[in-house]
Amino acid sequence: MGFFLEVLIGGLLTGVLYSLVALGFVLIFKASGVFNFAQGAMVLMAGLALVQLIEPTYIGLWHFVGIGALVAAVAGLLILRVVRGGTLAAAKGDWRAKLPALVGVGAGLVGGLLALAGGAKGWPLWLAIPAAIAVMVAVAWVVERWVLRPLVNQEGIILFMATLGITFFIDGFSQTLFGSNVYPLNIGLSKDPVFLLENVFEGGILVNQLDISGAIIAGVLVAGLAVFFQKTRIGRALRAVADDHAAAQSVGIPLNWIWFIVWSVAGIVALVAAIVWGSKLGIQFSLTFLALKALPVLILGGFTSVPGAIVGGLLIGAGEKVAEVYFPVVTKFAFGTAMPGGIEYWFAYVLALVFLLFRPQGLFGERIIERV
Amino acid sequence: MFYREAGQFKVTYSADMAIFPIAQDRIAVLAIVAGAFLLMPFVATEYFLNSIMVPTLILALAAIGLNILVGYCGQVSLGSGAFMAIGAYAAYSFAIRVPELPLLVSILLGGVVSAMVGIAFGIPSLRIKGFYLAVATLAAQFFFDWLFARVGWFTNYTPSGSVNAPRLDVFGWTVNTPVEKYLFVLAVVCVLALLAKNLVRGHVGRQWMAIRDMDIAAEIIGIRPMYAKLSAFAVSSFFVGVAGALWAFVHLGSWEPLAFSIDRSFQLLFAVIIGGLGSILGCFLGAAFMWILPIFLDIALPPLGELVGWKMDKATVSHFSFMIFGGLIVFFLIVEPHGLARLWSLLKEKLRLWPFPY
Numbered sequence: 001m002g003f004f005l006e007v008l009i010g011g012l013l014t015g016v017l018y019s020l021v022a023l024g025f026v027l028i029f030k031a032s033g034v035f036n037f038a039q040g041a042m043v044l045m046a047g048l049a050l051v052q053l054i055e056p057t058y059i060g061l062w063h064f065v066g067i068g069a070l071v072a073a074v075a076g077l078l079i080l081r082v083v084r085g086g087t088l089a090a091a092k093g094d095w096r097a098k099l100p101a102l103v104g105v106g107a108g109l110v111g112g113l114l115a116l117a118g119g120a121k122g123w124p125l126w127l128a129i130p131a132a133i134a135v136m137v138a139v140a141w142v143v144e145r146w147v148l149r150p151l152v153n154q155e156g157i158i159l160f161m162a163t164l165g166i167t168f169f170i171d172g173f174s175q176t177l178f179g180s181n182v183y184p185l186n187i188g189l190s191k192d193p194v195f196l197l198e199n200v201f202e203g204g205i206l207v208n209q210l211d212i213s214g215a216i217i218a219g220v221l222v223a224g225l226a227v228f229f230q231k232t233r234i235g236r237a238l239r240a241v242a243d244d245h246a247a248a249q250s251v252g253i254p255l256n257w258i259w260f261i262v263w264s265v266a267g268i269v270a271l272v273a274a275i276v277w278g279s280k281l282g283i284q285f286s287l288t289f290l291a292l293k294a295l296p297v298l299i300l301g302g303f304t305s306v307p308g309a310i311v312g313g314l315l316i317g318a319g320e321k322v323a324e325v326y327f328p329v330v331t332k333f334a335f336g337t338a339m340p341g342g343i344e345y346w347f348a349y350v351l352a353l354v355f356l357l358f359r360p361q362g363l364f365g366e367r368i369i370e371r372v
Numbered sequence: 373m374f375y376r377e378a379g380q381f382k383v384t385y386s387a388d389m390a391i392f393p394i395a396q397d398r399i400a401v402l403a404i405v406a407g408a409f410l411l412m413p414f415v416a417t418e419y420f421l422n423s424i425m426v427p428t429l430i431l432a433l434a435a436i437g438l439n440i441l442v443g444y445c446g447q448v449s450l451g452s453g454a455f456m457a458i459g460a461y462a463a464y465s466f467a468i469r470v471p472e473l474p475l476l477v478s479i480l481l482g483g484v485v486s487a488m489v490g491i492a493f494g495i496p497s498l499r500i501k502g503f504y505l506a507v508a509t510l511a512a513q514f515f516f517d518w519l520f521a522r523v524g525w526f527t528n529y530t531p532s533g534s535v536n537a538p539r540l541d542v543f544g545w546t547v548n549t550p551v552e553k554y555l556f557v558l559a560v561v562c563v564l565a566l567l568a569k570n571l572v573r574g575h576v577g578r579q580w581m582a583i584r585d586m587d588i589a590a591e592i593i594g595i596r597p598m599y600a601k602l603s604a605f606a607v608s609s610f611f612v613g614v615a616g617a618l619w620a621f622v623h624l625g626s627w628e629p630l631a632f633s634i635d636r637s638f639q640l641l642f643a644v645i646i647g648g649l650g651s652i653l654g655c656f657l658g659a660a661f662m663w664i665l666p667i668f669l670d671i672a673l674p675p676l677g678e679l680v681g682w683k684m685d686k687a688t689v690s691h692f693s694f695m696i697f698g699g700l701i702v703f704f705l706i707v708e709p710h711g712l713a714r715l716w717s718l719l720k721e722k723l724r725l726w727p728f729p730y
Contacts, residue, residue, distance in 0.1 A: 035503045035506075146702075147702055147706070150706040151705065151706055151709070154705075154709050155709075156502065156503065157442075157448055157645070158645070158705055158709045160503070160506075161641070161642065161645050161701070161705060162701075162702050162705050162706075164638060164641075164642070164698075164701070165698045165699070165700075165701035165702040165705065166698060166702065167698065168694050168695070168697050168698025168701065169694075169695050169698030169699050169702070170698075171691075171694055171695075171698075172691045172692060172693070172694030172695030172696075172697075172698060173691075173695045175687075175691040175694075176688060176691045176692055176695060180687055180691065292510070292634070295507045295510060296507065296510075296511075298507065299504050299507045299508065303503065303504075340522040340523065342518060342521075342522055343518065345514055345517065345518045346511065346514035346515040346517070346518050349507075349508075349510055349511035349514050349515065350511050350515060352507070352508070352511070353496060353508045353511040356496060356499065356500050356504060356508055357495075357496055357499055357500075360499045360500040360501075360504065361504075362504070
């Protein structure tokens with residue numbers, strides 16, 4: 001019993017981390033109807049950017065200068081956007097129309113100079129995390145401006161293939177820029193295992209502290225997102241866009257801006273996932289496969305449901321760990337020969353497939369009503 | 373001037389319904405096929421045949437299979453790599469366990485097994501649609517990856533998990549040299565492509581397209597969705613399975629499950645989309661694009677890097693070519709979301725008026 005609980009709890013905690021990746025998918029699918037395969041690549045990119053800013057092992061001074069410039073430019077543009085109130089568009093020829101370009105370039109220059117003065121020493125955490133966020137915001141801008149906007153009104157599958165292209169691009173780009181080894185990420189989360197419930201079971205239950213802190217971080221993130229979606233003006237706009245693009249646009253919600261925000265938020269979620277997974281496994285290319293692990297979570301929970309992503313993650317995480325441990329035992333009992341292990345690899349998918357046969361829209365997905 | 377159909381009168385229904393109703397098209401296609409059979413073996417180098425023509429043709433065959441499912445029937449599948457693997461391993465099993473069977477028959481039987489598995493994995497498509505279905509087909513991909521890697525029976529208990537193809541013996545003709553391999557693959561691909569073209573033009577193909585365009589409406593006018601969808605899955609998996617068997621036996625020679633990983637599925641899907649959904653010609657164009665571009669980038673990038681004074685090591689070259697590849701795919705999707713086949717038909721429209729557009 002103690003062993004079973006240990007497996008179960010370990011699985012649940014891993015499941016929390018799956019839902020962290022699935023969350024990024026759900027956000028983007030809700031707001032723009034894009035099935036974003038690039039979420040895994042975004043996790044890799046955020047992680048690589050962060051780890052190289054904290055402990056530069058691969059990148060040189062000029063990378064720092066570039067990132068400093070980028071960060072400052074993004075920050076400057078965001079501040080400008082907030083100060084000007086968002087939707088004000090200056091007439092062509094007016095000097096204010098050039099303001100964003102001026103602010104971007106100016107802030108970028110200042111940031112670059114500051115980074116040059118600082119040198120390639122590695123930045124403290126409080127600076128590196130906002131910098132990594134700025135990198136992800138820049139990615140969101142590029143994606144929105146150069147991929148989504150030209151592809152507006154295309155079919156879902158075309159957009160999906162475009163995000164596959166983005167995946168290739170980000171994978172290649174981030175590894176060219178930040179190196180492609182395995183980098184340990186240490187931001188002070190303890191990795192020591194602890195024993196719980198020692199007075200209930202003999203020997204207690206072994207749980208990794210890192211998984212617990214990961215779960216706490218995920219909980220905080222979800223709570224933050226819930227508040228953001230329910231209570232803020234932008235959150236309300238996001239929900240409106242998710243509900244109906246055309247209607248939202250007709251009441252004056254700028255779609256492009258909303259997409260940019262949602263991709264930025266997904267980038268931040270990717271950064272959080274990178275921090276948690278990176279502390280566990282190190283930042284490496286295999287983080288991109290997380291995207292594949294998050295897919296069954298998604299279909300189990302429903303593409304459009306944030307709680308679905310959480311519950312789905314828990315179910316998949318717990319289910320696959322328990323199945324992995326007990327599958328050889330059960331098959332030995334049933335067929336007389338133990339089947340080989342490693343079923344973690346496909347169990348989640350088959351579970352999700354069987355589940356879909358009974359509930360085609362997932363656990364919490366919206367019911368699909370079809371008309372001719 | 374040369375590409376005009378004026379004066380070509382169709383006086384029978386069969387002439388009107390021909391695959392290539394325009395005489396110039398007929399001549400061009402015949403010339404291309406004749407050139408591929410008669411001219412290519414004499415002019416092409418072994419490298420070109422072995423590492424460009426053979427894989428491109430096989431990938432095109434697999435892309436035709438996937439296109440039947442995605443482009444004609446509208447059911448997105450991310451599991452085509454698994455069906456290639458099923459075709460390959462089933463053909464291997466037939467070839468070594470029933471050695472009396474001619475090789476061509478084992479390859480086709482590989483396709484048949486793949487078709488049966490395809491029907492089984494197509495059943496969810498009756499209930500689920502769109503991206504839910506796409507993700508569900510990933511289940512096939514991961515399950516079969518695992519099955520062929522872990523269960524020894526499929527690899528005939530080879531300790532390394534890698535499998536060697538049996539001798540390629542087609543009715544007494546031993547396929548050994550690159551030229552022979554090329555001709556063999558070309559013959560199979562030509563026959564199957566013709567079959568596919570006729571399938572999609574006919575009764576079955578129209579049912580698929582009706583289902584793709586709107587399945588409820590199709591059901592109302594009397595098309596059985598179960599029959600149409602499952603037949604699309606079966607035919608598609610048959611083509612993909614035969615392609616997988618060819619890929620393993622002729623192109624690779626010895627292979628591991630990794631040869632049919634999810635990357636292969638994505639490659640095929642890209643080939644279909646870049647070539648053009650719902651076009652047989654597009655499959656060939658897309659497969660050529662997907663196969664040749666990475667090879668080209670691998671060769672062309674290092675000297676280009678030298679030009680700007682950047683010494684790239686092997687890892688950087690591969691990352692950089694990834695990047696360019698992804699960028700190009702996005703670019704293609706933006707410029708022509710209907711694929712290369714669409715570009716070709718636009719070109720044909722222009723050609724009809726050229727050089728006097730008024």
